[in-house]
Amino acid sequence: MEERDVELITALVIKAMEGSKEKESYAVPIGVSARHVHLTGEHVEILFGKGYELTRKKELMGGQFASNEQVTIVGYKLRAMENVRILGPVRKKSQVEISATDAIKLGIKAPVRDSGDIENSAPITIVGPKGAIYLKEGCIIAKRHIHMAPSDARAAGVKNGEVVSVKAENVRGTTFNHVTIRVDESYTLEMHIDTDEANAAGIITGDTALIYKS
Structure with missing residues (x-):
C-alpha cells in the first residue's frame, strides 16, 4: 500500500470517529437553582x-x-x-x-x-x-441532574436514572460528571445545577451544554 493511500485511510477513520462523537452528544439548556x-x-x-x-x-x-x-x-x-x-x-x-x-x-x-x-x-x-x-x-x-421528557431521553439515547457527563463549551470549558438523568412526561428538558457550580463554570440560566454518556 502506498503512503498516499495510508494517509487517505487515516483521514477517513479520524473523520468517522469525530462524527461518532458528535452523534453521542446532545445539547441541553441549563437552569441555575438557588x-x-x-x-x-x-x-x-x-x-x-x-x-x-x-x-x-x-x-x-x-x-x-x-x-x-x-x-x-x-x-x-x-x-x-x-x-x-x-x-x-x-x-x-x-x-x-x-x-x-x-x-x-x-x-x-x-x-x-x-x-x-x-x-x-x-x-x-x-x-x-x-x-x-x-x-x-x-x-x-x-445533586446535579437533568430533567427530560421521554421523547428527549429517546433522542439523547439515555434512560431514567442513568449517569452522564455534561460539558459546557464556554470560555471556562467545564465538564460536569456524575449527572443523573430524570425522565417524566411532565418534565421539560433542562439541567439543574446550583449557584456554586454555575459561578465556577461561568454559566447563567439559559446557557446550553452537551451531554456525553459516562
Whole structure:
C-alpha cells in the first residue's frame, strides 16, 4: 500500500470517529437553582398560620411552582439566611436545598443528595411569620441532574436514572460528571445545577451544554 493511500485511510477513520462523537452528544439548556425550601402542609400552617395555603408566583416544570412565600433558614449558632423561597406544591416531607457556600455560611455539614433523599442529612430550623420548625434532618446540597421528557431521553439515547457527563463549551470549558438523568412526561428538558457550580463554570440560566454518556 502506498503512503498516499495510508494517509487517505487515516483521514477517513479520524473523520468517522469525530462524527461518532458528535452523534453521542446532545445539547441541553441549563437552569441555575438557588437555595429553596419544600414544605409539608402541616409545616406550612405552622409557619404561616392555620389553614394557610401557598400562593403561586411562577409556574415550574412537573406541576411545581415558585411561591410568593419566603422564610428564614437558621443553621449552627443562629447563623441565618433570609428570604428563602418556598417551592410548591406541598410534599410528604419538608426539605431545604442549599449550595456548599450556603452550608459554610450556615455552619452546617449538608450532604450532596438527590432531592427527597434526606435520611441522616443536616438539621436546620425554618422560621416563618407565624412560627418556626426544627428539622432533625432535611437540609441537603442537591445533586446535579437533568430533567427530560421521554421523547428527549429517546433522542439523547439515555434512560431514567442513568449517569452522564455534561460539558459546557464556554470560555471556562467545564465538564460536569456524575449527572443523573430524570425522565417524566411532565418534565421539560433542562439541567439543574446550583449557584456554586454555575459561578465556577461561568454559566447563567439559559446557557446550553452537551451531554456525553459516562
